[in-house]
Structure formats: C-alpha cells, structure tokens
Amino acid sequence: MVHQPPSGARDLLPLDVAQKISIERRLQQVFHRWGYHRIITSTLERLETLMAGGAIDRSTLIKLQDAEDGELGLRPELTVAIARATVMRMGKTPWQPQRLYYNANVFRKSPDTHSGGQQEFYQTGVELLGSGGTIADAEVLLLLSECLQALEIDDWHLVIGEAGLTATLLEPFPLNVRSQVRGAIANLDRIGLENLPLSTELRERALLLFDLRGRPEDVFPIVAKLDLDLPQQAALNNLKSAIELLYQCQSKIPNLKSHIHLDLSLIQTFDYYTGIVFEVVSSPKTGQRVLGQGGRYDRLLGLFDPQGQNHPGIGFCLNIEDLHQILLSEGLLAKETPASDFLVVPQTSEAAAAAFVYARKLRESSDLVRVEMDLESRETLEEVREYARDRRIAQIAWVNAEGLPTIETVN
Numbered sequence: 001m002v003h004q005p006p007s008g009a010r011d012l013l014p015l016d017v018a019q020k021i022s023i024e025r026r027l028q029q030v031f032h033r034w035g036y037h038r039i040i041t042s043t044l045e046r047l048e049t050l051m052a053g054g055a056i057d058r059s060t061l062i063k064l065q066d067a068e069d070g071e072l073g074l075r076p077e078l079t080v081a082i083a084r085a086t087v088m089r090m091g092k093t094p095w096q097p098q099r100l101y102y103n104a105n106v107f108r109k110s111p112d113t114h115s116g117g118q119q120e121f122y123q124t125g126v127e128l129l130g131s132g133g134t135i136a137d138a139e140v141l142l143l144l145s146e147c148l149q150a151l152e153i154d155d156w157h158l159v160i161g162e163a164g165l166t167a168t169l170l171e172p173f174p175l176n177v178r179s180q181v182r183g184a185i186a187n188l189d190r191i192g193l194e195n196l197p198l199s200t201e202l203r204e205r206a207l208l209l210f211d212l213r214g215r216p217e218d219v220f221p222i223v224a225k226l227d228l229d230l231p232q233q234a235a236l237n238n239l240k241s242a243i244e245l246l247y248q249c250q251s252k253i254p255n256l257k258s259h260i261h262l263d264l265s266l267i268q269t270f271d272y273y274t275g276i277v278f279e280v281v282s283s284p285k286t287g288q289r290v291l292g293q294g295g296r297y298d299r300l301l302g303l304f305d306p307q308g309q310n311h312p313g314i315g316f317c318l319n320i321e322d323l324h325q326i327l328l329s330e331g332l333l334a335k336e337t338p339a340s341d342f343l344v345v346p347q348t349s350e351a352a353a354a355a356f357v358y359a360r361k362l363r364e365s366s367d368l369v370r371v372e373m374d375l376e377s378r379e380t381l382e383e384v385r386e387y388a389r390d391r392r393i394a395q396i397a398w399v400n401a402e403g404l405p406t407i408e409t410v411n
C-alpha cells in the first residue's frame with residue numbers, strides 16, 4: 001500500500017508553519033486592534049448551506065456522503081458558514097454590528113486533480129455583519145490596507161468594483177449573450193466582445209462597459225454619462241464616498257491614489273455579492289497574485305434566517321499561500337525555524353532525572369527559553385558540541401548526577 005497524500009493535499013513542514021504563523025500573527029494583531037473577535041466554524045457543512053442558494057457552484061465543492069446528514073461538503077470559503085452561524089446565534093435579538101475574523105483552511109475542487117492541483121488552501125479574513133453603508137465599507141477597505149502595511153507589502157493594487165451596478169448595467173443584454181458579454185469584459189477580450197452578435201447600440205454599450213476601469217477620477221465621469229436609474233446612482237455615490245473616505249483616512253500609505261483602481265467589470269467567483277467588491281493584487285514583478293478579495297453581501301444572511309430577514313454584511317479574506325510566496329520572494333520571512341537556546345546533556349546515565357529537572361528550571365523563565373534534552377549517548381564531548389553547532393543551539397548545559405550544571409557557550 002502506498003501512503004501518498006491524495007492529489008491536491010499538502011503537508012506543511014515546520015519551517016512552512018513558522019512562516020505561516022508569523023503572517024497570521026501579524027494579521028491577527030491588526031484584527032484585534034480593530035475590535036474583531038475570532039470565530040471558528042465547522043469544516044464540514046451541509047452541501048445546501050455551502051451553495052448559498054446557488055451563489056457557489058456545486059461542481060467546485062468537495063462532497064462527502066453521510067448516512068444521517070445526507071450530502072455534506074468541505075467549506076470552500078468561510079463567509080457563508082459565518083453568515084449561517086451568526087444568524088443562528090443572534091436569533092431574534094436586535095442586531096448590533098458583529099466584527100468577526102477567522103483563520104482556517106478551505107477546500108476547493110481543482111479542475112486538474114490528476115496533475116496534483118492544489119485543493120486545500122489557508123485563508124484569514126474578516127466579516128463585519130449587521131452594518132450597511134459607506135462607513136462600514138470604508139472600515140473594511142481601511143482594515144485591508146492596514147493588513148498589507150502590517151505585512152510590509154508595498155507593491156499592491158486595490159481593484160474596486162460594484163457587483164450590483166455591474167449586474168444592472170448588463171441587464172439590457174439579452175440573456176443568451178449576457179454571460180458571454182460578462183466573460184469577454186472580465187477577461188479583457190475586446191476582440192471577442194466586438195465579435196459577439198449584438199445590435200450596434202448594444203455593441204457600443206458593451207465597449208463602453210469594457211472601458212469602465214482605470215483610475216477612479218477617470219472612470220467616474222464616464223459612468224456618470226450612462227443613463228443611470230436611481231438605485232444605480234445611489235450605488236455609484238456610495239462607491240465614490242467609500243473611496244473618498246479611504247483617501248482621507250489612510251494618510252500613512254504614500255501615493256495611496258496610485259494603489260486604487262476602479263473596475264466596474266470586476267466579477268468575483270462567488271456570486272453572493274450585492275455592492276462594493278474588491279481584489280488586492282500584487283505587482284507584476286511578483287507574478288500578479290490575488291492576495292485577497294471580498295465585498296458586500298446584503299442578501300446572504302437572509303438565506304439562513306427562518307423569516308428570511310436580511311442583514312447587511314461585508315468582509316474580505318487574505319490568501320495565505322499567496323502572501324507567503326510574495327513575502328518569501330521579498331526576503332521578509334524567517335529562513336530557518338527558531339533554534340533551541342539550550343541543549344541539556346546528562347553527564348552520566350544516572351544524571352538523566354537531574355537533567356530533566358534542570359531543563360524544567362530553564363523553561364520556567366518568563367521569556368520563552370527553548371530547551372532540548374540530548375537523547376543520544378555520544379562517544380566524545382566534541383561530538384555533542386558538533387551536534388549543538390549543527391543545530392544552531394546557543395549553549396550546552398552539562399548536568400551531573402547531583403543536578404549541578406556547567407554551562408558552555410557553543411554558538
């Protein structure tokens with residue numbers, strides 16, 4: 001029997017874990033400073049919950065069959081589970097804003113499992129539930145930019161769109177070509193768009209939508225020229241105000257304006273968004289990775305409310321693997337796991353108990369002191385020293401049977 005992990009699964013070894021934790025800790029500190037509390041939801045959910053009324057494509061889910069609970073699946077993301085958990089917990093009590101964060105693994109079926117496509121990923125993120133409007137939008141955008149600052153990532157772009165506005169701007173297109181128009185715009189395929197079977201008027205509209213991306217100050221005047229109805233105007237105004245607030249508040253980021261792009265053709269993989277949507281992308285130098293994404297979803301919580309009552313929500317997640325790669329390439333992560341501070345060596349076989357007692361004393365220090373026992377009986381003292389040097393251990397404590405240590409600095 002070959003004990004290989006299944007394709008798409010991945011083990012993280014100690015150095016990977018140490019680097020991952022250092023990223024997560026820095027982000028967690030930012031979340032705590034903003035008053036967010038951690039939530040942990042189940043890895044397994046009912047398939048129906050995970051699909052969130054069709055917002056998440058069933059074919060991307062990893063499914064499991066349970067005799068009692070029917071069809072279950074592994075979570076492909078956390079927003080839906082957090083929406084479900086919060087609605088169940090809050091019940092009928094009056095809603096106050098809930099600030100929640102998470103740090104968890106998610107599972108997505110890879111189209112190429114045969115070639116080992118990754119299926120398990122790590123995400124950390126926030127959900128701000130029960131609060132709609134521009135200030136909540138701005139809070140989440142500011143929090144996101146502070147996360148990037150905390151990680152010392154300077155070269156990023158924040159691409160902002162508006163899911164509700166994009167959807168309504170596409171409504172005039174007949175259903176049979178709408179998804180093609182959407183696809184061509186999202187994939188920057190201008191030629192494809194020009195060749196779709198559209199009337200002259202609709203083609204012009206499609207090309208206009210295609211151009212709705214760039215610096216906010218350039219794009220807003222073009223959108224304003226479209227014949228917008230009142231809800232569309234309101235969505236546009238909200239978007240403008242949130243971006244304006246971001247500019248006013250985030251003075252710590254030099255040239256903030258150059259980081260922000262508006263893209264009214266931005267379409268997210270998950271289809272539960274109703275308002276502002278966004279993606280943080282790293283610079284082309286690092287292969288343009290999507291470091292995080294999110295947006296507003298004001299109709300998701302209603303799916304889990306017994307009375308169908310809606311509550312607003314907005315959030316984002318950061319993709320740990322992508323952050324990890326960027327930070328590695330920029331040399332911003334530890335290159336080795338932390339070495340032990342002490343190697344405790346029993347001088348004779350009778351000294352083992354005394355050595356354990358001394359090691360415990362060292363570990364009791366208020367600062368973290370890493371202490372490891374020497375487990376081998378080596379021929380010479382020099383071999384012990386060589387072992388300590390190899391493992392970057394700073395000091396050796398030779399302990400005799402009476403428990404008396406002799407400390408030697410080796411590194």
Ligand SMILES: N[C@@H](Cc1c[nH]c[nH+]1)C(=O)O
Nearest residue numbers: 077079294295315316317
């Ligand atoms: N759950 C989304 C990100 C998100 C968090 N909150 C809102 N959106 C994702 O995995 O892409």
